[in-house]
Amino acid sequence: MSKHQARYLLLAGGLLSSLITSAETLADTIFSEDFSSGDISGWNTSGTVDAYNNESIRLRGPSWAQLPVSTSGYSQIQISLSLAAGSLENGEFCYAEYSADAGTTWTTIQTVANGQDNGTVYSNNLSQSQMDNNPNLMVRFRGDGSTVGDYCYGQSVQVSGNGGAPTAPDLDAPSSVSFPHTEPGNSRDLVFQIGNAGTQTLQVSNVSQPASPFALLSQNCAQVSPGTQCQVELRFSPVAEGNFNDSIMIESDDPDEGQWLVSLSGNASQSGTVDNFDPLTGSGAVPRSQLTYSQLINATDPGTLLDFAAFALPADAAMPGNLFSGRLTLLGEAAGGAFDEHKDSFRYTGSQDTSRKHLPEFDFEYVQTGSHIFPLARGSIASSHPEWEYILSPGRVWQENGDNGYSRVALPFALQQKNANCVHNGVFSFLFKNDGAISKVAYQIASETCLYFQVDMWGRLDASYTALSFADANQQIAAYQAEVLGRLPTKPLSALAQDFPGTDVQAFSAPGGKDPQDMSLVGFVIDGIHYTGGCSTRQGTYPYCESLVVPSYSAAKSAFAGSVLMRLEQKYPGSFNRPISNHVTACDSNGNWSDVSFGNALDMATGNYALAGYMSDEGASHTNGLFLVEDHASKISYSCTQYSRKASPGTQWVYHTSDTYILGTAMNDYLQSLEGTGKDIHTDILLTEILQPLQVSPTSGYTRRTYDGVQQPFTGWGLIWLRDDIAKIGQFFAGSGQSLLDPTELNAALQRDPLDRGLEPLSQFKYNNGFWARDVSDNITDCNQPPWVPFMSGYGGITVLILPNNSLYYYFSDDDSFVWMDAAVEAHQIRSFCQ
Template sequence: MRRSLSSVLCGALLATALVALSAPPSMAAAVPVPGDPLTGSGAVSRTVLTSAQLASGAAPAAPVSNDAFTLPANAAAPAHSFEGTLTLNGVAASGSFTTLKDPYGYASTAALKHLPPFSVQLVQNGSHLVPVARGLQYTGSPYWNLAVGAGRAWTESGDGGQTRASLPFAMIERNANCVHNGVLTFLFTGTSVSNVRYQVVNETCEYFQFDLWGQTTATYAPGGVSGAEAVRAAYATEVSGRLPSKPISALATDHPSAGVDLSAFGGGITPSALSTFGFLFEGVNYVGACPTRQGAYPYCSQMLLPSYSTAKSAFGGLALMRLAQKYGPTIAGELVKDHVTEASGTAWNGVTIDHALDMATGNYSSAGYEVDEAGSTMSSFFLAESYADKMTAALSFPHKASPGSIWTYHTSDTFLATRAMDDALKDRAGSGAEIFAMLRDEVLKPAGVGPDALTTLRTGNSASGAAFGGYGMFWTQDDIAKVAKLLTVDDGVANGAQVLHPGLLDATMQRDPADRGVTTTGSVPFRYNNAFWARDFTSADNAAFTTPFSVPFMSGFGGISVALMPNGSSYYAFSDNNEFAWNSVVVQSNKLAPMASGGGTGSCTAGDLLGNGGFETGTAAPWTASAGVIDNRTSLQPPRTGSWKAWLNGFGTANTETLSQTVSIPAGCADAAFTFWLRIDSAENLANVYDTLTLTATPAGGSAATLAQWSNLDEAGYARKSYPLGAYAGQTVTLKFTGSEDYSLQTSFVIDDAATPAAG
């Protein structure tokens, strides 16, 4: 029998059995977090934030280096386990504050210069301290809300038998999206806790920057945590599910022949204004550091980052694509006034949800580039906290043009669009449905977005209020990379299901030449479609751009950019000095994988040049394949979509299998590309290459060129691959997969949903 169950699973079952036999009893208490346990001796030389200093009641004179809050290299496993509630006492009057930038005079309010009420339930998994509640938490403070991230616990020899803890947290401006990142530390035993030292020395906020620090008493109430074991297990799963991450320097090491200039990444941004950046390429999140005014942030991977207007794309745009996938794309054409009762005037006649997301309602004061956004009406909208006041401001622009004819940027338009989508969802799913909850549960969670990014600002400063839509979400490095991956690499497929409407996604990503959105005003015209920006690139931008292409991007107030390149890479940068510099990264990305046009600037007839790309005919033609490669069994190697796929190898014996198709690339189709989804499953258990899959392209009368090669070391679930074929325009080319296994331990190479799209 081809690929028996025993040949595929025997290695995995044996490994599982060995772990079960060798695991210590404590392992049964919680799923361990990857990287635990700590193995240091605890011999740490410490002169800052010593146990004596944390026991002292003296107020600190200034912030200290973040190194003092960071898990040291020689940390030993924690001697105690924290499970209960930590409450910081007297925060309304404690601490010091230094203003660094404050043009609007916020710091003239003395009460604003302190932490908000701070009480957090925590559980511990190994050396990891995990808050029970993650993401934005409403505190009731007139000025600040709060988010607490997962920290660490460890033992140092100088702490007198106590366990040392450190936690990241973020102060979030009430009714606003500014995030000020901090860190705290304390010592604890099974029943007691020391004073807590804290400091905030970083922010992503263009208009309000400060240092805040202090030391205060705290209370530890052990126990009382409902579902503690589930919280521990969920955090272990969360960490193991993060994208592979490497420092940005590794990009040059991993791709030495590309000649990548690393200075482009994070370049063009004032260093003191940069919070962090990252570049997603071939499934790896190459990340920059997280600098602060006191050195590197101890929890860079968990630094909380504001969305600002990237939420217009990641909330408004994604929500519409999800609704269209569930209920059909005509939902985009439903009228705002039919779903938002307050929009009853004639100004909203004919204005659709799509018009509102495209910033083309025809209702505005000035058509100048973002003039209205900086005006008094939008100021009233941003300052309004109640739903009624926000809605009144959003509807107060006068009617001046036909819907869809003029682009005028208003954050309030996205608020109206999300309100309309919320009502459209309720019409179909019942009054208990809610638009952000749908986005969270049906798009973000399946895409692997973590709990720090699963909350949003709402009206009334309340969890029961209406989601803002146009701003108010939050990101970590991993979370924004996963959203980018969902759009650029996974084609709207999350956890094996199509969660975003393919047609709307293609239009949003500038792959549909018939729907590129509206053209913006301003000195540099952009495209704006479904709440996503896009910029066209040609050889005038760089001589290497021999084929024109378009880069969709998300953009946020102050200096936030998320560029979504058509070669599958993505770049994000979070800063707060009004610097939006990413064009040079496009040049570097093109060195790694030349851009294929997304469809907006192509010159040949649009369509798929490949036949039977999903193998759903149940036969190979027009492919040529080894016997049995076209397969519809799902128990071991499932198709990505439909019932059929191509399954090469997987025997666990020496063999070679092939799959090929000859494609004609019309002249002028310089943006043609070969795309497909690849799943690699292997029972090999050593870090050596034993089994390989090679993709070649052979033009008629020419020699084969290797486009890519994979091995058992590349084991992963379905991932989208794309390779430009513009060099073969005007020719026929044979695309061929060759899979080879050695004499033992199976590796399966599974291909589905192949295509060779050409843009018209």
């Protein structure tokens, strides 16, 4: 079986089964103890109690050990306790108990008696409403034996529940506040609210005063009644250029958020750029045991896989004392480094060394601005390497006291398979000085968005640094700073529970029981705030999530093919009805395309197919004629001639990426006939007219193209994005007010027109103008009309939901699972889908 045959058969099975199913979400662990540490110092005890053998807390004779465990902010609490016993007599017992009133009364969860006292561990759990949202909850092990020769062993305790329950009182405030750009000498005022989502009055004892150039002007928050808000007014008054950060502390009687920190940020400049961009305020006193100065300077072997924390910007990092501007060249890539394989569905590699196990040649230019560093080349960069191409992302630069005057750099990067869309993310790290001195470069890859090939790569390579000045450096720096400052404000997904009390965060972070380890990125966007998660790797959390690259796969059928055709329809009415054969010579030879329109191709309803079964044609081995060849002539010849006429155009949906490739070719020819031969649907329509006004990153300005003089955009796959790009592109569709796309076709694509639902590839699903949609009325039952959720979908586990409440939810995973109903239902609870 070929690579593409296998991968699309996997997609067919995975999409069909997992789009329709959803599993229960997982509870949060509030407290867990198995006594393996041998430390019981936090337990209050009475009688003879000690830690026993690093496996239990031991009670001898009449004794007890109890511990307070607040469940404030949590609901559906469950307490699980286990214990064992030894040498009990009749009428002597060991108990595992809980109290909901700080120890006044106790409820038994598990009892062990004489006859059960042979060391066997007995476990039980209990869930009662009085455990929920309770700051006075306690757990206890107790024995009532008569002598110290009677033993009770508390083996473990776990308290779990669903986060997001309102406390009483319950503070509701932002975690960060950003001031708009301000010129030095001027000031800007900003007001934010502190709310009380609880059922009792919130007492705010203090709102701290931040340091200059920030100031607290006023606040009226001494007492906040349930369901109301107070106001905090701040001022930003910079006298010099720079990026400024501070925070204020809100102190209150909220039982689980009694001290709430609000981060403040502001940017000040005259020219639009800042010399000291994003300053670091640490002392440089960074404790380091991995990737130390000595290891980077003197390394002679590839080292070992590390937790990605070794590559991260440390909390106490200082501003760099050196400035990188020039060319970084790695040496020995073809033979250096180590490789470990986790999954290889198509048997790319064996026990022998191959080029796929090593990095491509690396020789690229970077420019530093403040504590940031960015590549001058973005996108997937073609090279002579037979398997890999680099994608370069922005990174960070800082100073550590132990680096002997060198500055330390972390450069996020990715490897993308040539002529394919899989992305494998990694980080480079090295030391450098202004005079060109440079250490070894350590690198590590331990995650990917790729269903069929999953590997680790790591090593330490020799390198050279050539300092260079660039004529357009100021323009490049200004563009990069604008990119960073133009990103949507972010909060962690966990903040949803504070911003929207009662929200089940795991419905977003692990919908349907998805393993977070399989999710490269996950996010939810509402009210202009980007709630982010994901970035798990096999070696800890990826440290530069804002720079992590993900592939689009077939989400490009919506974001590229759908967007461009709806844009052409807005500019040139009738574009949807243009005949394919008028614009694609290869499709004009057999007569099967003369009555197929652009719109039919976008819907994958050309009437030309072999098998109408779900994904049957796409999973066949002959699709290698589209996916594996590298030139346009071969791809378009396959696409136009592979299938015979079986149905009238517009009547039968059959999944064909080849149809979208034909559409891209036709749209390119059509655009050139209208606007000139040099025009290109990606560069001049998608990028210039749609994406750039959204202030997306240069990374999203890339598309896979054929490796020939035609350089035809693939159109149906081959885009790459950063998380901010996903949020902005999704918001573009979610917002109903944008006017770039033809409104009739856009409303049809997003299921806003009940008279034009599109074709039905599966029960409860529609496909229209390049977008999937699902009727979710079985799960959301309180709307007068059936609610539909339109979405973009990509191979391996990529989902982007354009939710009908003007919010957005997405994940990029590689577990071949497409479950998202939990997230949709929870988003409806935050804000109704009902129209």
